[in-house]
Amino acid sequence: MFSKELENLIQATLEDGVLEENKKAALIKRAEREGVDIAELEIYINSLLQKRARELENEKNAVRKQAEKEKKEAFGRKCPNCGAQVPPLTLKCECGYEFTSQKQVSSAQILSDKINEITRSTKDEEERNKLITDTINLFPVPNTREDIIEFLALSWPNAKKKGGIWGSKSGRLVVIIPTIILLIAAFTIVAKDDSITYGALFAVLLFYGALLYVPISLYLLNVDKSLLNHNKLTSVWRTKYEQVLLKGRSIRGDMDFQKQLDYYESMLKK
Numbered sequence: 001m002f003s004k005e006l007e008n009l010i011q012a013t014l015e016d017g018v019l020e021e022n023k024k025a026a027l028i029k030r031a032e033r034e035g036v037d038i039a040e041l042e043i044y045i046n047s048l049l050q051k052r053a054r055e056l057e058n059e060k061n062a063v064r065k066q067a068e069k070e071k072k073e074a075f076g077r078k079c080p081n082c083g084a085q086v087p088p089l090t091l092k093c094e095c096g097y098e099f100t101s102q103k104q105v106s107s108a109q110i111l112s113d114k115i116n117e118i119t120r121s122t123k124d125e126e127e128r129n130k131l132i133t134d135t136i137n138l139f140p141v142p143n144t145r146e147d148i149i150e151f152l153a154l155s156w157p158n159a160k161k162k163g164g165i166w167g168s169k170s171g172r173l174v175v176i177i178p179t180i181i182l183l184i185a186a187f188t189i190v191a192k193d194d195s196i197t198y199g200a201l202f203a204v205l206l207f208y209g210a211l212l213y214v215p216i217s218l219y220l221l222n223v224d225k226s227l228l229n230h231n232k233l234t235s236v237w238r239t240k241y242e243q244v245l246l247k248g249r250s251i252r253g254d255m256d257f258q259k260q261l262d263y264y265e266s267m268l269k270k
Contacts, residue, residue, distance in 0.1 A: 107142045108154045133236045141247045148248045152264040158237040
């Protein structure tokens with residue numbers, strides 16, 4: 001419809017989707033020199049501007065949708081079964097729905113692999129715990145929002161003690177020793193207030209109880225070693241967990257990121 005030179009000039013002028021007055025005047029001047037109808041030129045230019053505006057809008061929408069997708073992947077997603085918000089790396093929703101595909105975290109996975117390797121290769125419990133403690137202490141704090149959230153999601157169970165007062169040897173002593181003292185006191189009262197038969201029974205029980213005290217106490221102190229070992233490492237896990245939380249607070253993030261940090265911080269208080 002127009003000459004090649006005029007067409008090229010039109011395309012170059014409208015490349016950014018904006019037609020300034022000086023550029024428009026230049027196009028009209030060139031069109032008049034070539035004998036082009038100015039009304040047709042303006043209709044053509046307007047159609048190109050509308051087309052370019054639609055293209056720019058589509059590009060913005062695509063960028064926005066990609067950003068929203070990345071945000072959902074970083075800060076959790078909705079369960080397709082019940083619609084509840086599910087934290088990152090959650091493999092099973094509260095409603096029972098299980099996720100079959102889950103992205104693993106590089107930083108947290110590296111730490112997990114190192115700990116698993118130490119567990120497999122080191123038999124001595126004291127040495128193993130020392131190596132694991134050193135590995136956790138020296139592990140670098142994640143510095144991206146996604147890595148921070150995923151690290152917290154994987155590590156918060158390790159930062160909480162289990163078993164209450166029964167979860168440590170010192171706590172078990174607090175339970176065992178008073179129980180033994182109470183039993184001895186009860187038999188003493190019985191032997192004092194009753195006949196020789198009860199006194200003899202108390203003596204027999206005291207004798208055999210003394211023989212069994214050590215093995216029974218050792219058994220009670222060491223039963224469920226996995227629980228005791230877990231609680232030995234909770235302090236180092238908690239320290240690293242708090243470091244990661246602190247790093248997350250120092251990063252400027254949106255409201256969703258802050259809510260995720262609040263959620264995982266609250267998990268240690270439950």
